[in-house]
Structures are given as structure tokens and as C-alpha cells.
Amino acid sequence: MEGIYALTLIFHAISGVHADSHSLRYYTIGVSAPGSGLPEFSVVGYVDDQQIELYSGDIGRRFRVAPWLSRNVGLEHWERRTQTCNVYEALFRHEVKEFMKGFNHTGGFHFVQVMHNCGMRDDGSTIGHLEYRYDGEEYMYLDMKTALYNPTMAEAQIITQRWNSPDIRRGERNKNFLESECIERLKKYLEFGREDLERRVQPGVKVQGQESTKVTKLHCHVYGFHPRVVHVKWMKNGVDDIPSYETTHVLPNPDGTYQIRVSVEVIPKDGESYSCYVDHSSLKEPLLVKWEPKQSIFRTLVICAVISAVIIVVIVITGIFIYKNQNNYRAASTSDT
Numbered sequence: 001m002e003g004i005y006a007l008t009l010i011f012h013a014i015s016g017v018h019a020d021s022h023s024l025r026y027y028t029i030g031v032s033a034p035g036s037g038l039p040e041f042s043v044v045g046y047v048d049d050q051q052i053e054l055y056s057g058d059i060g061r062r063f064r065v066a067p068w069l070s071r072n073v074g075l076e077h078w079e080r081r082t083q084t085c086n087v088y089e090a091l092f093r094h095e096v097k098e099f100m101k102g103f104n105h106t107g108g109f110h111f112v113q114v115m116h117n118c119g120m121r122d123d124g125s126t127i128g129h130l131e132y133r134y135d136g137e138e139y140m141y142l143d144m145k146t147a148l149y150n151p152t153m154a155e156a157q158i159i160t161q162r163w164n165s166p167d168i169r170r171g172e173r174n175k176n177f178l179e180s181e182c183i184e185r186l187k188k189y190l191e192f193g194r195e196d197l198e199r200r201v202q203p204g205v206k207v208q209g210q211e212s213t214k215v216t217k218l219h220c221h222v223y224g225f226h227p228r229v230v231h232v233k234w235m236k237n238g239v240d241d242i243p244s245y246e247t248t249h250v251l252p253n254p255d256g257t258y259q260i261r262v263s264v265e266v267i268p269k270d271g272e273s274y275s276c277y278v279d280h281s282s283l284k285e286p287l288l289v290k291w292e293p294k295q296s297i298f299r300t301l302v303i304c305a306v307i308s309a310v311i312i313v314v315i316v317i318t319g320i321f322i323y324k325n326q327n328n329y330r331a332a333s334t335s336d337t
Contacts, residue, residue: 022048022197023119024186028088030096032110041089047189048197049228050256055085068193099134102155110135116174118182128178132156144178147171200282201226201257205289207276215265218291220276223259231279234264235288237272268293 025046031038041057052069055062062082064070096112103110113133120126130142140149140156148171149160163170190197203225210217222232228250234242245264252258266274279286 021120021122022186022190023117024182024189026114026116028092028114028116030092030112032096032100032105032108038111041092043085043088047186047193049226049258050193050197051252052189052193053081055082057089060086066193066196068196069189072192098159099139099155102158103134112139116178116182118178118186120183120186126179126183128175128182130174130178142171142174144175147175199226202282203230203278203280203287205276205278205287207289207291209291209293211293215267216293217263217265218274218276220262220278220289221259222261222276222278224253224257225259225280225282226257227281228258229281230258230260231277231286232260232262233277234262235275235277236266238275238288240277242266 027044030041034040039056039058043055045053050066052066053062053064062078062085099112100110115131117129128144132139138152140151140160143150148164151157151160203222206221208219220232234245236242242264245262247262248260250258250260273290275288275290277286277288
């Protein structure tokens with residue numbers, strides 16, 4: 001299962017944030033050699049941001065992951081899906097070798113990723129997207145208007161020409177799948193799992209800073225939220241005034257929620273304040289969490305030393321005043337008069 005979780009991180013790293021109202025995505029990955037900790041072939045399916053199914057070549061079966069899918073889809077359906085994956089696995093292993101030849105790679109660890117994505121927007125329109133990646137870099141994609149594959153690397157030209165040829169027309173088959181079968185499947189899944197898919201979980205936010213003599217690096221960790229789409233940024237003095245920052249991808253947690261960290265380097269000055277801005281569909285209003293700088297140890301020691309010195313001076317002055325008053329004191333006469 002550790003290999004499958006690693007795959008999940010890879011898939012989310014390449015998927016980006018989808019603004020579609022609902023989407024059905026399938027991520028397929030094939031590796032060139034065993035021993036990497038990943039299955040040689042695997043498929044993971046998502047509705048919106050919830051994993052619903054997976055197939056691992058190490059196990060040789062397709063499994064339902066989402067509980068609502070298990071309750072509504074019978075075992076016969078998954079037996080057929082398993083058989084389809086068995087056939088596709090053999091084909092995909094051959095394609096990985098073909099891709100390697102284009103790069104003159106005869107050995108080593110390499111991997112091919114494919115993402116099928118169909119979606120429905122609020123206005124009723126649909127979208128489809130299909131892309132291939134080699135070793136994490138975009139290799140080619142399907143033009144949904146022309147049903148032709150377009151290479152984004154020179155090494156992909158031979159394969160795209162063959163797949164676009166009149167004898168094969170692979171792009172037309174995949175375009176039809178994304179526009180018809182994929183959409184129908186998405187509608188069915190939304191009907192089965194709408195309660196779980198539309199749940200909202202508010203994020204937790206933690207800010208901290210790493211201070212040094214020159215700059216301070218601020219970190220904003222946003223965690224435990226659902227759904228996946230979130231907007232996080234750093235702000236100075238309550239306005240969007242920090243042009244550049246570092247951000248991780250939105251990563252999944254084992255409990256089905258997500259997390260992200262956004263960092264920025266600043267040079268704090270007196271009178272300035274820094275806050276982490278978080279906007280999520282579970283919130284009525286965006287959060288603004290302020291970073292409170294900690295006093296340095298040196299500064300604290302200096303302040304304590306000054307206060308101690310002031311106290312000592314007050315004590316000394318008070319003692320001198322009392323001593324002088326005692327010396328100026330004269331005893332009263334003790335005569336009868």
C-alpha cells in the first residue's frame with residue numbers, strides 16, 4: 001500500500017487544481033523496471049478529489065475504494081473492469097518501451113503517466129482532457145477539437161504520427177470515450193456518492209517563522225480541509241503586497257482531507273505585519289491568520305538587564321537618601337527645662 005500512496009502523491013503533483021464543478025479522472029502509470037517501490041503498472045480513479053478505485057499490477061485486480069461505490073456497484077462490474085485492466089497492462093508495458101526508444105533509453109528507471117479527465121461545469125457544458133508524460137515531463141496531449149495527438153517533445157513526433165494515421169485514429173476513440181462514456185459514468189457516480197462528494201471540512205491553519213540576521217522565512221501550513229481546491233497566500237499589512245512565494249502542491253492526507261504549505265522570505269520592519277490568507281469553500285469568510293514574531297533571546301536578556309539595572313539604581317539612591325537623613329538627625333534636649 002505504500003507504493004499506492006506514493007503514486008497518489010505523484011498523481012496530485014501533476015494534476016493541478018481543477019476548477020470544474022465535477023470531474024472524473026483516471027491516472028495510469030507504467031514503470032520501466034521493478035524494484036522502485038512502485039507497481040510496474042497501476043490505475044487510480046478519482047471523482048472530483050475523492051479516490052474511488054485502483055488497480056495494481058502487483059495484485060492483478062481492480063478494487064473499489066470509495067464506500068459509496070461498493071454499496072452501489074456489483075462485483076460483476078468490477079470483474080469486467082479487472083479484465084480490461086489486464087489487457088491494457090500488457091499494452092502499456094509495450095508502450096513504455098516504445099517511449100524509451102524515442103529517447104534512446106535502453107535501461108534504468110523511467111515511467112510513463114497518462115491522465116484521462118472529463119468534467120461537467122455548472123452551466124451544463126462538458127470538457128475532456130488527455131495527456132501523456134514521460135519521466136514527469138509533458139510528452140503529448142490530445143486535441144479534443146481535431147481528435148489528433150500533438151507532441152510537446154521532439155521525441156514524441158514518431159508516436160503521434162502513427163497514432164494519428166488513418167489506419168489507427170487512436171485520438172478519435174479516446175475523444176469519444178471522454179465525451180460520452182466518461183461523462184455518463186461521472187453522472188452515475190455523482191448520483192451514488194453525492195453526500196460524500198459534497199461534504200465540506202474547514203481547514204486548520206498554523207503559521208511560524210524562521211528568523212535570522214538578514215531575512216525571516218514565514219511558513220503557512222493549511223491542513224485537514226476538503227474539498228481540494230484552496231487559495232492560500234501571504235499578505236503584508238492586510239493587503240496583497242508579497243509578489244513571490246514558495247508553495248507545495250495540494251497533497252492528500254490518509255483520512256481523505258488535504259494539506260498545503262506556502263512560504264515566503266521577508267525582512268520585517270517596525271510597524272509591518274504579516275498574515276496568511278486562506279480561502280476555502282467550507283468557510284463563510286476567508287481566514288487571515290497573523291504571524292506574531294517572537295522576541296530574540298538576546299533582546300530579552302538586554303531588556304532584563306536594563307530593568308535590573310534600573311532597580312539597582314533605585315535601591316542605591318534610596319539607600320543614600322536614607323543614610324543622609326540619618327546623619328542630619330539631631331537628638332532633642334533632655335533637661336527639665
